[in-house]
Amino acid sequence: MQLQAIKKLLESLSLDELKALENKLLEGDSIDPSQVPGVDEGEQLTHLSGAIWCLEQSAAQGTTPHEQVRHFAARVRNSIS
Helix, strand or coil: CCHHHHHHHHHHCCHHHHHHHHHHHHCCCCCCCCCCCCCCHHHHHHHHHHHHHHHHHHHHHCCCHHHHHHHHHHHHHHHHC
């Protein structure tokens, strides 16, 4: 997971576009790495899911998506430890 990749997605794609790309990956289709960074489909899916989560949480809590990136990273760290 690369936080810079999530931030890039937040700056360049809407929530609907992110969800469409996520669905495409979940259906087994490939996505151009220039559109969604990642070494493989799993990492691309992580970046898309993270960006979607950040946008949804920012809307629900009245914060910016970039503030939510820190919370997302903390959730990932906590799930690993």
